[in-house]
Amino acid sequence: MSWGYDGPNGPAAWDNFKGAGVTGARQSPINIDSKDGTCGALNINYGTEPVQLENIGWTFKAKCGGGSISGGPLSGTYKLDSFHAHWGTAGSDGSEHHLNGKAFSAEMHIVNYNEKYGDFATAASKPDGLAIVAVFMQEGADNPALASVAAGMGSIASKGASGSGGSVDLTGLLPGNKSCHCYEGSLTTPPLTESVTWIVMDEPISVGKGQLDAFRSMKDGAGNALSKNHRPVVPKGGRQITCC
Numbered sequence: 001m002s003w004g005y006d007g008p009n010g011p012a013a014w015d016n017f018k019g020a021g022v023t024g025a026r027q028s029p030i031n032i033d034s035k036d037g038t039c040g041a042l043n044i045n046y047g048t049e050p051v052q053l054e055n056i057g058w059t060f061k062a063k064c065g066g067g068s069i070s071g072g073p074l075s076g077t078y079k080l081d082s083f084h085a086h087w088g089t090a091g092s093d094g095s096e097h098h099l100n101g102k103a104f105s106a107e108m109h110i111v112n113y114n115e116k117y118g119d120f121a122t123a124a125s126k127p128d129g130l131a132i133v134a135v136f137m138q139e140g141a142d143n144p145a146l147a148s149v150a151a152g153m154g155s156i157a158s159k160g161a162s163g164s165g166g167s168v169d170l171t172g173l174l175p176g177n178k179s180c181h182c183y184e185g186s187l188t189t190p191p192l193t194e195s196v197t198w199i200v201m202d203e204p205i206s207v208g209k210g211q212l213d214a215f216r217s218m219k220d221g222a223g224n225a226l227s228k229n230h231r232p233v234v235p236k237g238g239r240q241i242t243c244c
């Protein structure tokens, strides 16, 4: 039986699905208090990328490449791998992180891996292996940068299906104001590997209700609609939050 977002194998039971070495001390997502911390400026080098979509059973994965991030909380350069999103059943919640106790309609995760490890798979198990830029999305106007991805959902309805996501301007997935909060955390899905430096943007971007509905129309491995796919917030504990 696999993990899910509802029922007996929902988030409360995910300890049964965690990977080797997961201590629970640096789990994600968390609530972020915007008054926390300071750090250096982040450099984001993203452009327009052709993306390949895949239904991975709990979200779409939009595989891309060519971009990178550095600076801020990061040592060295992290190369762009892919992006995916988390959402809820209605526009009132769906983000994984919260900001000052508030949830947003959805959250985009732009996944980057530490280039010193050579490839994503090797980096994914290292404490400094991944850096994920998280962008809150609030239901409102359609986001032009997501148009081709939302349109591609019809071709990846079932788990394992793949198709083109068109050409995506990654800068359109970032807010105008690049101020953000950073901390050491984990993947938010099993195996919950504690390998992620999180870079959470303070300002949300917009996403259309129709775009969210397109995401929700995807099916999981059991053939059920992916109406929600966000892990509840977990304790921050003694971790330090810095901001960029």
Ligand SMILES: [Zn+2]
Binding pocket: 084, 085, 086, 109, 188
């Ligand atoms: Zn994610």
